[in-house]
Amino acid sequence: MQDVSHPLAETLSTSLDEERGPNKVLEPCVLVIFGATGDLTSRKLFPALYNLMREGQLPTHFACIGFARRDKNHDQFRQEMHDAVAKFSRVTPIDENLWNNFLNQIYYHISDFDTDSGYDSLKTFMEGLDKKLGTKGNRLFYLSTQPKYFPEIIEKLSKHGLIYDETKVKDKWSRVIIEKPFGHDLLSAEELQKFVLGHLAENQIYRIDHYLGKETVQNLLVFRFANSLFESFWNSHHIDHVQITVAEDIGIGTRGAFWEEAGMMRDIVQNHVMQLLSLVAMEPPNSLGANAIRDEKVKVLQAIRPIDMARFDDFVVRGQYGKGFIEGQNVISYREEKNVNPHSTVETYAALKLFIDNWRWSGVPFFLRAGKRLAKRATEIAVVFKRVPGVLFAKQSKKLDTNVLVMRIQPNEGISLKINSKVPGPQSPIQPVKMDFSYSSYFGLSPPEAYERLIWDCMQGDGTLFARGDEVLASWKLITPILERWQQEPPKDFPNYASGTWGPQAADEMIAKEGRSWKPV
Amino acid sequence: METGMISVGDDIVLNLVNIESELHRLYARESGSKKTRASLFNLILYTNKEKSDAYLQKVVNSVVAKFPCRVLFITEDDSTPPTLTTSVATQSVTKDIFCEIIRITLHPSLSERVPSLVLPHVLPDLPIYLLWTEDPSIENVIFSSLEPFANRLIFDSEVSLDLQAFSKTILALKSHLHCQVSDLNWSAIAGWRKIIASFFQGKPISLEKIETLKITSYQSNGASCAYLQAWLASKLKWKFQNIQTQKNRTVISYDRANVVLEYIENPLDPFKLPSGTLLDVEIQSTYQKEHRIFKRDPSSRQIYCQYSNEKECQLPTTSLLPGALEGQEIIEEIFYSPLTPSYMEMLQTLSEIPWR
Numbered sequence: 001m002q003d004v005s006h007p008l009a010e011t012l013s014t015s016l017d018e019e020r021g022p023n024k025v026l027e028p029c030v031l032v033i034f035g036a037t038g039d040l041t042s043r044k045l046f047p048a049l050y051n052l053m054r055e056g057q058l059p060t061h062f063a064c065i066g067f068a069r070r071d072k073n074h075d076q077f078r079q080e081m082h083d084a085v086a087k088f089s090r091v092t093p094i095d096e097n098l099w100n101n102f103l104n105q106i107y108y109h110i111s112d113f114d115t116d117s118g119y120d121s122l123k124t125f126m127e128g129l130d131k132k133l134g135t136k137g138n139r140l141f142y143l144s145t146q147p148k149y150f151p152e153i154i155e156k157l158s159k160h161g162l163i164y165d166e167t168k169v170k171d172k173w174s175r176v177i178i179e180k181p182f183g184h185d186l187l188s189a190e191e192l193q194k195f196v197l198g199h200l201a202e203n204q205i206y207r208i209d210h211y212l213g214k215e216t217v218q219n220l221l222v223f224r225f226a227n228s229l230f231e232s233f234w235n236s237h238h239i240d241h242v243q244i245t246v247a248e249d250i251g252i253g254t255r256g257a258f259w260e261e262a263g264m265m266r267d268i269v270q271n272h273v274m275q276l277l278s279l280v281a282m283e284p285p286n287s288l289g290a291n292a293i294r295d296e297k298v299k300v301l302q303a304i305r306p307i308d309m310a311r312f313d314d315f316v317v318r319g320q321y322g323k324g325f326i327e328g329q330n331v332i333s334y335r336e337e338k339n340v341n342p343h344s345t346v347e348t349y350a351a352l353k354l355f356i357d358n359w360r361w362s363g364v365p366f367f368l369r370a371g372k373r374l375a376k377r378a379t380e381i382a383v384v385f386k387r388v389p390g391v392l393f394a395k396q397s398k399k400l401d402t403n404v405l406v407m408r409i410q411p412n413e414g415i416s417l418k419i420n421s422k423v424p425g426p427q428s429p430i431q432p433v434k435m436d437f438s439y440s441s442y443f444g445l446s447p448p449e450a451y452e453r454l455i456w457d458c459m460q461g462d463g464t465l466f467a468r469g470d471e472v473l474a475s476w477k478l479i480t481p482i483l484e485r486w487q488q489e490p491p492k493d494f495p496n497y498a499s500g501t502w503g504p505q506a507a508d509e510m511i512a513k514e515g516r517s518w519k520p521v
Numbered sequence: 522m523e524t525g526m527i528s529v530g531d532d533i534v535l536n537l538v539n540i541e542s543e544l545h546r547l548y549a550r551e552s553g554s555k556k557t558r559a560s561l562f563n564l565i566l567y568t569n570k571e572k573s574d575a576y577l578q579k580v581v582n583s584v585v586a587k588f589p590c591r592v593l594f595i596t597e598d599d600s601t602p603p604t605l606t607t608s609v610a611t612q613s614v615t616k617d618i619f620c621e622i623i624r625i626t627l628h629p630s631l632s633e634r635v636p637s638l639v640l641p642h643v644l645p646d647l648p649i650y651l652l653w654t655e656d657p658s659i660e661n662v663i664f665s666s667l668e669p670f671a672n673r674l675i676f677d678s679e680v681s682l683d684l685q686a687f688s689k690t691i692l693a694l695k696s697h698l699h700c701q702v703s704d705l706n707w708s709a710i711a712g713w714r715k716i717i718a719s720f721f722q723g724k725p726i727s728l729e730k731i732e733t734l735k736i737t738s739y740q741s742n743g744a745s746c747a748y749l750q751a752w753l754a755s756k757l758k759w760k761f762q763n764i765q766t767q768k769n770r771t772v773i774s775y776d777r778a779n780v781v782l783e784y785i786e787n788p789l790d791p792f793k794l795p796s797g798t799l800l801d802v803e804i805q806s807t808y809q810k811e812h813r814i815f816k817r818d819p820s821s822r823q824i825y826c827q828y829s830n831e832k833e834c835q836l837p838t839t840s841l842l843p844g845a846l847e848g849q850e851i852i853e854e855i856f857y858s859p860l861t862p863s864y865m866e867m868l869q870t871l872s873e874i875p876w877r
Contacts, residue, residue, distance in 0.1 A: 249641070325637035327522045328537055328605055330529060376641035404646055411541075418646045429857035431561060434646055441552070500637035520645040520670065 026459045027173075028061030029138035030126050034113065034153055035145035036066025036077070040179070042084035044210075045144065048451035050085045053102050054095065057456055061134040065107045067122065077108035090449055105133070113149045119160040126162070137172035139163065140458060144179055151195050158199040166201055177206040177458055180271050181262065182472045186480040193469050202469055206458045211272045212465040213450025213457075215439070216409045220279045220381075221293070223407070223415065231284070233385075235360045240402065241514070243382040244276050245521050246370040249326050250377070251499070252348070256339030263346045264318075265479055265486075268370040271467070274301065274475045276409070277366060280381055281356055290464040294471060301474035305355045307481060316482055317507045318491060319349030321373035324499030331373065331499045345490045348372040349497060351507040352482075353514070367511055369518070373499035378521040379409035393430055401432040404519065413447075414438040533631065536606040540623060540642055543609035551611055551619050559589035559618045562648040562856070565639060565671075567663060569597035569629070569655055577654060581622070585612055587852045589620040591644050595635060595663065596626045603628040607638060636666035648672040650856060652705075656683075658690035673701040675855055678744045679797055688871040695865070703855045706744045706797075707864050712842040713749055713799055713815075716824055719840075720813060728757065730808040735781040737801040743771065743782055745797045747876065748867060750780045755866035761873045773874065817842065 031049075033041055052058045066077050082103070086094045109125060111118025130137055141157060143150055154176065157163045163174040178196075183189025196205055211217050224230060233239070246268055252259045259267070278297035285292040307315050322333040335342050349371035356366065385403040393400060404418040416436040423429045439447065457465050496504040502518065511518055527535040548558055564584060566577050574596055581592055592612070605627040611619045625638050643649055651671040653664060668674065674694075678687050695702055721728050734753060736746040750773065754761070759775035766772075773780040785800065802815040810831040815824050822842045828835045 325634045327540070327641070328535055328607065328634040328638045329522055329527065375637065406646065416646065423853070423857065425853060429853060431857070432647065433561065434644075520643065520649075 026057075026059040026456070027138055028059045028133070028135040029140050029459060030129055030135045031062070031064045031140045031142060031455075032067050032109075032122070032126075033064065033142045033144055034067045034149070035143070036108070037068040037070045037072075037080075038144055040144045041066065042081065043088045044449070044451045045142065045455070046081045047085050047089040048449055048455055050089055050094070050099070050102065051091060051448065051452050052456055054091065054098055057452070059135075059459065061136070063105045063107065063129045063133050063135055065109050065122070065125070065129075067109045067111060067118075069110065069112050071110060072108055074106070074108050078103045078106050081106060113145065114152050114156070116156065116160070119156045119162065123160050123162055139172075139174040140177065141175070142177045142179075142455075147179075147181060147184070147192075150178060150192065154196060154199050163200060163204070166204065173204075173461065175204050175206055175458055175461070176200060177208055177455075177466075179208050181266055182207050182467070183476060184261070184266055185483055186473065186476040189473055189476045193473065197469070203461075203463060205469070206454075206463060207467040207469075207472060208454060209271045209275050209467050210450040210454065211275055211409075212467075213452075213454040214409060215447045215453075216407065216413045217276065217279065218453075218465070219415075220276075220407065224280075225284050234383075236362050236364045238385055239364055240384045240386045241365045241367060241516055242280060243384065243519055244273055244280070244366065244368045244380075245382070245518075246273055246276075246379045247374040247502075247521060248372050248377050249374060249500075251321065251331060251373050252334065252337055252340070254338065256337050259348075260340060260344060260346055264348055264350045264370055264372070265483060269350050269352070269368065270475050270479045271472075273368050273370055274478075275467070276379075276381055277354070277368065278471075280383070281361060281366070283360070288464070290462060290466075291468075293464055294468045298468070298471050298474055299358075300356060301471060301478065303356050303358045303361075304478055305357050306478065307352075309481065309485065312485060313506070314510065314513060315353045316485075317349075317351040317504060317510050318347040318486060319351075319371065319497045319504035319507070320344070320346065320491070320494040321348050321371075321497055321499045322495030324373070324501065326373065326500050333495050333499070334372075335495065345494060347486070347491075349374075349503045349507070351503065351510060353510060354478075365514055365516075367516070367518070369503065369507060371497075371503050375500055375502055376521065377411065380521060381407045381409070382519045383407075384516075384519065400430060406519075412438065413440070531603070533603045534605075535631075535634075536604060538607050538609060540607060540609055540638070544621060544623075544642070547609060547611050547621065556613075556617055556619050558620065559614065560591045560620055560644055560647060561588045562590045562650055562672075563593065563643040564590045564650050564652065565593045565595065565643070565667060566652045567595045567597075567654060569599070577652070580652070581612075584852060584856075585614055585620060588856070589614045589618055590650075591620060591642075591647075592622040593639050593642065594622060594624045595639070596624070597629050597632060597663075598626060599629050601628055603630050605631045605634060632661070632663050635663045639667060640670065643670070650675060652677075656687060656690075657694065658683075658686050668698075668700075671700050673703060673856065674698065675703040675705060677705040678748070679706055684744060684747055684876040685872055685874060688868040692865070692868050692872060695860070702860050703858070704864065705855065706748050707867070708855050709797075710745055710749050710752070710799065713802065714752060716815060716826070716840050716842065717753070717802065717804075720815075720826060720828070727806045727808045727811055730806045731757065731804055732778050732807050733781070733803070733805040734778060735783070735801070735803040736799065737783045737785060739785055739798040739800055743784060743797075745799055746782045747871060747874075749799065749802070750782065751870040751874070752863065752867045754778075754780070755870040756863070759870075761870070764874055764876070 033045060035041065049058065049064060082094065082099060086092065109122055111122065126139070129135055139162060143153055145153070163176065164172065166173065183192050224234065278300040281300045282296040283299065285296045320334050324331060334340060334348050335344055351369040354366045354368065383405040387402050388400060400420055401418065406416045408414050414437050416434045418432050418434050420430050421433045423431045454465055508518065524537050524539045527537065529535060551558065566581065568574055568577055584590065585592070608624045610622050612622055613619050623642055625635060627635065649671050650673045651667055652675040654677045655661065657664065657676060676691065678684060691702065734750055736749055738746045754775055759777050762774045762776060764771065764773045769784045769786065771782040800817050800819065804813045812829050814827040817824055824840045824842050825837045826840060827837045
């Protein structure tokens with residue numbers, strides 16, 4: 001108890017308060033990972049926890065419990081996570097001294113997701129950890145499971161008092177992290193949202209979109225709003241169009257069963273691409289608070305013009321990869337992948353043309369594309385500026401290149417600006433050149449992985465980098481009519497692009513109708 | 522994807538490096554030496570002849586010295602078993618600047634794999650120049666895959682066995698190509714065109730009354746001299762009548778003039794002149810019996826110009842010929858100059874002559 005009569009009491013409490021403030025020491029907590037034996041835990045979550053621990057970013061009083069059905073004990077789970085971290089951590093080799101301290105904070109809990117006794121025993125175990133490790137009843141539940149288990153798990157957590165009604169419980173907190181996809185269409189997302197809000201407040205729900213955890217995506221806000229230079233021409237007066245590309249050269253791998261249910265639109269476009277779009281197009285927020293930023297993102301999504309169903313093919317293209325070559329090597333078609341229907345009509349490529357009907361963006365087309373087995377792996381946002389009037393320099397160059405600002409999300413993270421320059425010499429030809437900022441050149445250090453930042457933010461209670469319920473629903477509202485149309489009209493020409501190319505011809509035609517072309521990535 | 526030696530059946534062996542990783546590794550290495558990577562454009566070169574490989578490397582060296590660029594060098598070689606090999610290297614431009622060369626060597630049966638190795642590694646937002654040293658009239662899957670992405674196609678008529686077909690192909694291509702077209706041989710004779718034009722400046726009657734043009738070149742199938750004479754013929758609107766070809770000599774008859782093309786084969790070549798180098802140009806005009814000789818000094822790039830007519834014989838003058846594929850002017854001609862109507866008119870004239 002604080003001695004308020006002590007002359008240093010106030011000073012002491014002030015200095016301690018500073019240490020307890022935001023971005024400093026995190027509050028104690030227990031993290032429970034549901035589906036801990038899955039791929040995400042070993043490839044992403046535990047490496048993230050290890051690196052947070054390694055950099056002193058985990059709470060001093062912390063424990064992690066893996067919750068899953070498979071039969072194993074604490075030590076077996078700890079060894080598996082050790083091996084996973086050794087393989088997938090961004091920093092290797094694993095520091096065995098650090099790990100040996102950390103493993104005492106790792107536990108494993110066997111249970112099915114629908115067994116009450118499993119949750120009872122979990123509660124008892126966690127209360128024991130609170131006493132042993134001082135985790136003070138703070139709970140973070142990570143649902144790294146198939147979406148169909150979300151309602152069951154949340155209901156059980158609520159039923160067994162593992163998540164708290166924050167209107168009544170003030171001295172501890174509970175939060176739930178939900179992996180995407182949040183629903184598989186608008187109706188299911190609304191139902192899930194309604195269900196979740198029946199057990200949790202919105203600020204207790206952290207819907208993960210790992211793109212938001214990427215340094216380069218976070219830098220979009222800094223780039224736009226920490227540099228006065230760009231805001232004045234970030235609008236329809238100066239920008240001709242915007243292209244957002246999420247390209248992968250890999251196929252679906254072992255995720256055939258999942259992909260047959262999801263497809264590119266659900267897995268990538270509805271979440272990652274729409275997040276990038278909203279960050280590029282949003283208005284400046286009035287603060288850096290989570291809701292202030294998310295309010296502006298929602299406004300963008302709500303301003304997107306719904307797809308004109310009478311001219312559907314002018315706005316939406318889908319594709320499925322056939323066989324081809326990636327980096328010189330043969331690859332099979334989507335329909336030949338494991339666990340994929342040989343007559344599957346699921347799309348592995350989607351392209352959209354969207355318009356945002358607000359003052360800033362009126363008339364500016366946004367071209368979005370995402371695909372598997374494309375020519376290379378690259379995620380970028382290209383802001384293409386309007387052409388200069390063709391009055392000058394016509395003699396030197398028939399058609400001057402437009403200026404293009406490219407934000408490379410991955411790989412080769414950075415930002416480049418294409419400008420025109422005179423080539424030295426008397427004839428004065430004009431040549432496009434690039435001004436380039438590369439993360440690796442400037443900062444050198446291996447940046448934190450997305451999940452490190454997201455888990456850390458969630459522990460802090462900062463929801464900025466997580467999707468809010470209305471954001472998700474606004475995105476589904478745009479995407480669902482497309483999915484319904486596709487469902488009604490199965491494609492007749494799949495596969496319609498060879499692996500290693502840039503997608504179906506129809507996508508080139510879609511953008512060409514607007515007098516533009518896809519920018520090389 | 523896998524790297525190293527990969528067998529893919531039917532005795533096909535792929536010997537692949539991870540190009541992206543290699544680029545990163547080399548960049549880190551060179552950056553550690555305080556060097557800067559520079560690239561103004563992407564230069565994709567294609568050849569299917571070992572001889573051209575050395576010639577193209579010289580082209581690359583000349584280009585990179587003036588304009589650092591990312592080079593993608595594709596060599597098809599049908600003398601080897603069905604293999605495909607990739608490698609990455611850096612090329613120093615100056616002591617402070619370097620650029621990268623990606624090499625792809627393959628058996629022609631594997632050519633459909635090439636676009637998947639080239640396209641992911643061109644630098645985006647920079648022009649793509651495709652230097653195609655084979656006859657474009659011959660169908661090629663690599664050309665048809667890469668041409669849509671090129672900002673400029675650069676051809677080399679020197680390799681064409683049939684200049685008439687070549688010129689017809691270029692004329693046809695030009696009408697539907699979205700990109701610019703350059704011709705190495707047209708650029709190579711730029712200096713000669715300028716010198717000849719300068720000596721006839723202000724003398725239209727003399728030009729009109731040219732009756733004989735004789736061009737001597739060193740070895741080759743005569744692409745350079747064919748271009749030069751076709752250029753003059755198109756400018757003066759001569760109408761082709763017939764062509765007679767003998768060993769080391771071709772005579773072309775136009776309605777108002779005759780053209781003689783001679784080729785010298787000199788096994789004792791102390792100056793290592795490249796094949797196709799123009800050595801002499803003689804122009805005779807009926808106007809005042811004017812006779813002009815332009816003679817190249819093989820040891821240098823100087824041209825001795827001699828003029829005489831029925832009344833006088835002037836002392837020779839000297840002009841400097843810009844070196845083929847060297848110098849900023851030539852590089853600019855290849856990479857930046859739009860195709861002029863003169864080139865198209867020259868091709869039109871060339872397309873009417875049944876060369877063999």
